[in-house]
Amino acid sequence: MDHPMPSGRRTIVLPTIDHGDVTLPEPSWCAGHTHHDPQSARADLMHAGPTVDCTHLGTTLFSAEIVQSPYAQPGPPHLGGRTPGVSVHPLGKTLTPAGLYSLAARLDSYADQLRDLADRLTAIHAGEGQ
Incomplete structure:
Protein backbone atom coordinates (compact mmCIF):
# COMPACT_ATOMS: atom_id res chain seq x y z
CA MET A 1 0.00 0.00 0.00
CA ASP A 2 1.33 3.46 -0.92
CA HIS A 3 1.27 6.29 1.59
CA PRO A 4 2.02 9.99 1.00
CA MET A 5 4.83 11.45 3.10
CA PRO A 6 4.60 15.05 4.36
CA SER A 7 7.22 16.11 1.78
CA GLY A 8 5.03 14.77 -1.04
CA ARG A 9 7.21 11.67 -1.50
CA ARG A 10 5.44 8.37 -1.36
CA THR A 11 6.17 5.42 0.85
CA ILE A 12 5.37 1.76 0.59
CA VAL A 13 4.91 -0.79 3.38
CA LEU A 14 6.38 -4.22 2.65
CA PRO A 15 6.16 -7.24 4.96
CA THR A 16 9.43 -8.99 5.78
CA ILE A 17 10.19 -12.23 7.54
CA ASP A 18 12.71 -10.69 9.95
CA HIS A 19 11.47 -7.11 10.63
CA GLY A 20 7.71 -7.33 10.05
CA ASP A 21 6.21 -4.47 8.06
CA VAL A 22 8.89 -2.08 6.78
CA THR A 23 7.98 1.39 5.53
CA LEU A 24 10.20 2.55 2.68
CA PRO A 25 10.38 5.89 0.86
CA GLU A 26 9.43 5.12 -2.74
CA PRO A 27 11.75 6.65 -5.38
CA SER A 28 9.94 8.31 -8.28
CA TRP A 29 11.58 5.87 -10.73
CA CYS A 30 10.38 2.71 -8.93
CA ALA A 31 7.91 0.65 -10.97
CA GLY A 32 6.30 -0.91 -7.90
CA HIS A 33 6.63 -4.07 -5.87
CA PRO A 70 18.09 0.36 0.71
CA TYR A 71 18.91 -2.15 3.47
CA ALA A 72 21.56 -4.19 1.65
CA GLN A 73 24.73 -5.07 3.49
CA PRO A 74 27.87 -3.37 2.20
CA GLY A 75 29.48 -5.37 -0.57
CA PRO A 76 31.00 -5.10 -4.02
CA PRO A 77 29.24 -2.35 -6.02
CA HIS A 78 28.63 -4.71 -8.98
CA LEU A 79 26.25 -6.71 -6.78
CA GLY A 80 23.94 -3.75 -6.18
CA GLY A 81 23.24 -2.12 -2.88
CA ARG A 82 22.09 1.05 -1.21
CA THR A 83 23.21 3.31 -4.06
CA PRO A 84 20.99 3.08 -7.16
CA GLY A 85 22.58 1.30 -10.10
CA VAL A 86 21.48 -0.44 -13.28
CA SER A 87 21.12 -4.21 -13.05
CA VAL A 88 21.99 -5.86 -16.38
CA HIS A 89 21.02 -9.44 -17.25
CA PRO A 90 22.42 -11.88 -18.26
CA LEU A 91 25.59 -10.01 -17.28
CA GLY A 92 24.52 -10.42 -13.64
CA LYS A 93 26.06 -7.15 -12.49
CA THR A 94 24.77 -3.81 -11.28
CA LEU A 95 26.53 -0.99 -13.08
CA THR A 96 27.34 2.61 -12.20
CA PRO A 97 26.81 5.31 -14.85
CA ALA A 98 30.45 4.89 -15.98
CA GLY A 99 30.03 1.11 -16.18
CA LEU A 100 26.82 1.48 -18.16
CA TYR A 101 28.50 3.86 -20.64
CA SER A 102 31.34 1.35 -20.96
CA LEU A 103 28.88 -1.47 -21.71
CA ALA A 104 27.09 0.69 -24.29
CA ALA A 105 30.43 1.47 -25.98
CA ARG A 106 31.29 -2.24 -26.07
CA LEU A 107 27.88 -3.03 -27.56
CA ASP A 108 28.47 -0.35 -30.22
CA SER A 109 31.80 -2.01 -31.04
CA TYR A 110 30.17 -5.44 -31.12
CA ALA A 111 27.50 -4.13 -33.49
CA ASP A 112 30.34 -3.08 -35.82
CA GLN A 113 31.79 -6.59 -35.59
CA LEU A 114 28.39 -8.07 -36.47
CA ARG A 115 28.14 -5.74 -39.48
CA ASP A 116 31.59 -6.92 -40.60
CA LEU A 117 30.42 -10.53 -40.35
CA ALA A 118 27.27 -9.66 -42.32
CA ASP A 119 29.44 -8.08 -45.04
CA ARG A 120 31.65 -11.19 -45.17
CA LEU A 121 28.61 -13.47 -45.30
CA THR A 122 27.09 -11.36 -48.07
CA ALA A 123 30.31 -11.75 -50.07
CA ILE A 124 30.30 -15.50 -49.48
CA HIS A 125 26.69 -15.74 -50.66
CA ALA A 126 27.65 -13.74 -53.75
CA GLY A 127 30.33 -16.33 -54.54
CA GLU A 128 33.22 -14.13 -53.52
CA GLY A 129 35.87 -15.32 -51.10
CA GLN A 130 35.02 -19.03 -51.30
Missing part, protein backbone atom coordinates in the same frame (compact mmCIF):
# COMPACT_ATOMS: atom_id res chain seq x y z
CA THR A 34 4.15 -6.47 -7.48
CA HIS A 35 6.64 -9.36 -7.21
CA HIS A 36 7.52 -8.77 -3.54
CA ASP A 37 7.75 -11.97 -1.51
CA PRO A 38 6.56 -11.46 2.10
CA GLN A 39 9.09 -14.13 3.11
CA SER A 40 11.93 -11.79 2.07
CA ALA A 41 14.38 -10.45 4.62
CA ARG A 42 14.61 -6.67 5.03
CA ALA A 43 18.13 -6.71 3.53
CA ASP A 44 16.64 -8.16 0.32
CA LEU A 45 14.05 -5.42 -0.24
CA MET A 46 14.61 -3.79 -3.61
CA HIS A 47 13.23 -0.92 -5.63
CA ALA A 48 13.29 -1.58 -9.38
CA GLY A 49 12.45 0.69 -12.29
CA PRO A 50 10.82 -0.34 -15.54
CA THR A 51 12.73 -3.02 -17.43
CA VAL A 52 14.42 -2.08 -20.69
CA ASP A 53 14.77 -5.17 -22.89
CA CYS A 54 16.90 -5.73 -25.98
CA THR A 55 14.93 -8.39 -27.85
CA HIS A 56 15.71 -9.85 -31.26
CA LEU A 57 13.81 -12.61 -33.06
CA GLY A 58 11.73 -13.22 -29.95
CA THR A 59 14.73 -13.74 -27.67
CA THR A 60 15.68 -11.30 -24.96
CA LEU A 61 19.40 -10.67 -25.30
CA PHE A 62 19.72 -8.14 -22.46
CA SER A 63 17.47 -6.68 -19.79
CA ALA A 64 18.33 -3.67 -17.69
CA GLU A 65 16.61 -1.76 -14.91
CA ILE A 66 17.48 0.79 -12.26
CA VAL A 67 17.64 -0.94 -8.86
CA GLN A 68 18.32 -0.04 -5.25
CA SER A 69 18.34 -2.17 -2.12
Whole structure:
Protein backbone atom coordinates (compact mmCIF):
# COMPACT_ATOMS: atom_id res chain seq x y z
CA MET A 1 0.00 0.00 0.00
CA ASP A 2 1.33 3.46 -0.92
CA HIS A 3 1.27 6.29 1.59
CA PRO A 4 2.02 9.99 1.00
CA MET A 5 4.83 11.45 3.10
CA PRO A 6 4.60 15.05 4.36
CA SER A 7 7.22 16.11 1.78
CA GLY A 8 5.03 14.77 -1.04
CA ARG A 9 7.21 11.67 -1.50
CA ARG A 10 5.44 8.37 -1.36
CA THR A 11 6.17 5.42 0.85
CA ILE A 12 5.37 1.76 0.59
CA VAL A 13 4.91 -0.79 3.38
CA LEU A 14 6.38 -4.22 2.65
CA PRO A 15 6.16 -7.24 4.96
CA THR A 16 9.43 -8.99 5.78
CA ILE A 17 10.19 -12.23 7.54
CA ASP A 18 12.71 -10.69 9.95
CA HIS A 19 11.47 -7.11 10.63
CA GLY A 20 7.71 -7.33 10.05
CA ASP A 21 6.21 -4.47 8.06
CA VAL A 22 8.89 -2.08 6.78
CA THR A 23 7.98 1.39 5.53
CA LEU A 24 10.20 2.55 2.68
CA PRO A 25 10.38 5.89 0.86
CA GLU A 26 9.43 5.12 -2.74
CA PRO A 27 11.75 6.65 -5.38
CA SER A 28 9.94 8.31 -8.28
CA TRP A 29 11.58 5.87 -10.73
CA CYS A 30 10.38 2.71 -8.93
CA ALA A 31 7.91 0.65 -10.97
CA GLY A 32 6.30 -0.91 -7.90
CA HIS A 33 6.63 -4.07 -5.87
CA THR A 34 4.15 -6.47 -7.48
CA HIS A 35 6.64 -9.36 -7.21
CA HIS A 36 7.52 -8.77 -3.54
CA ASP A 37 7.75 -11.97 -1.51
CA PRO A 38 6.56 -11.46 2.10
CA GLN A 39 9.09 -14.13 3.11
CA SER A 40 11.93 -11.79 2.07
CA ALA A 41 14.38 -10.45 4.62
CA ARG A 42 14.61 -6.67 5.03
CA ALA A 43 18.13 -6.71 3.53
CA ASP A 44 16.64 -8.16 0.32
CA LEU A 45 14.05 -5.42 -0.24
CA MET A 46 14.61 -3.79 -3.61
CA HIS A 47 13.23 -0.92 -5.63
CA ALA A 48 13.29 -1.58 -9.38
CA GLY A 49 12.45 0.69 -12.29
CA PRO A 50 10.82 -0.34 -15.54
CA THR A 51 12.73 -3.02 -17.43
CA VAL A 52 14.42 -2.08 -20.69
CA ASP A 53 14.77 -5.17 -22.89
CA CYS A 54 16.90 -5.73 -25.98
CA THR A 55 14.93 -8.39 -27.85
CA HIS A 56 15.71 -9.85 -31.26
CA LEU A 57 13.81 -12.61 -33.06
CA GLY A 58 11.73 -13.22 -29.95
CA THR A 59 14.73 -13.74 -27.67
CA THR A 60 15.68 -11.30 -24.96
CA LEU A 61 19.40 -10.67 -25.30
CA PHE A 62 19.72 -8.14 -22.46
CA SER A 63 17.47 -6.68 -19.79
CA ALA A 64 18.33 -3.67 -17.69
CA GLU A 65 16.61 -1.76 -14.91
CA ILE A 66 17.48 0.79 -12.26
CA VAL A 67 17.64 -0.94 -8.86
CA GLN A 68 18.32 -0.04 -5.25
CA SER A 69 18.34 -2.17 -2.12
CA PRO A 70 18.09 0.36 0.71
CA TYR A 71 18.91 -2.15 3.47
CA ALA A 72 21.56 -4.19 1.65
CA GLN A 73 24.73 -5.07 3.49
CA PRO A 74 27.87 -3.37 2.20
CA GLY A 75 29.48 -5.37 -0.57
CA PRO A 76 31.00 -5.10 -4.02
CA PRO A 77 29.24 -2.35 -6.02
CA HIS A 78 28.63 -4.71 -8.98
CA LEU A 79 26.25 -6.71 -6.78
CA GLY A 80 23.94 -3.75 -6.18
CA GLY A 81 23.24 -2.12 -2.88
CA ARG A 82 22.09 1.05 -1.21
CA THR A 83 23.21 3.31 -4.06
CA PRO A 84 20.99 3.08 -7.16
CA GLY A 85 22.58 1.30 -10.10
CA VAL A 86 21.48 -0.44 -13.28
CA SER A 87 21.12 -4.21 -13.05
CA VAL A 88 21.99 -5.86 -16.38
CA HIS A 89 21.02 -9.44 -17.25
CA PRO A 90 22.42 -11.88 -18.26
CA LEU A 91 25.59 -10.01 -17.28
CA GLY A 92 24.52 -10.42 -13.64
CA LYS A 93 26.06 -7.15 -12.49
CA THR A 94 24.77 -3.81 -11.28
CA LEU A 95 26.53 -0.99 -13.08
CA THR A 96 27.34 2.61 -12.20
CA PRO A 97 26.81 5.31 -14.85
CA ALA A 98 30.45 4.89 -15.98
CA GLY A 99 30.03 1.11 -16.18
CA LEU A 100 26.82 1.48 -18.16
CA TYR A 101 28.50 3.86 -20.64
CA SER A 102 31.34 1.35 -20.96
CA LEU A 103 28.88 -1.47 -21.71
CA ALA A 104 27.09 0.69 -24.29
CA ALA A 105 30.43 1.47 -25.98
CA ARG A 106 31.29 -2.24 -26.07
CA LEU A 107 27.88 -3.03 -27.56
CA ASP A 108 28.47 -0.35 -30.22
CA SER A 109 31.80 -2.01 -31.04
CA TYR A 110 30.17 -5.44 -31.12
CA ALA A 111 27.50 -4.13 -33.49
CA ASP A 112 30.34 -3.08 -35.82
CA GLN A 113 31.79 -6.59 -35.59
CA LEU A 114 28.39 -8.07 -36.47
CA ARG A 115 28.14 -5.74 -39.48
CA ASP A 116 31.59 -6.92 -40.60
CA LEU A 117 30.42 -10.53 -40.35
CA ALA A 118 27.27 -9.66 -42.32
CA ASP A 119 29.44 -8.08 -45.04
CA ARG A 120 31.65 -11.19 -45.17
CA LEU A 121 28.61 -13.47 -45.30
CA THR A 122 27.09 -11.36 -48.07
CA ALA A 123 30.31 -11.75 -50.07
CA ILE A 124 30.30 -15.50 -49.48
CA HIS A 125 26.69 -15.74 -50.66
CA ALA A 126 27.65 -13.74 -53.75
CA GLY A 127 30.33 -16.33 -54.54
CA GLU A 128 33.22 -14.13 -53.52
CA GLY A 129 35.87 -15.32 -51.10
CA GLN A 130 35.02 -19.03 -51.30
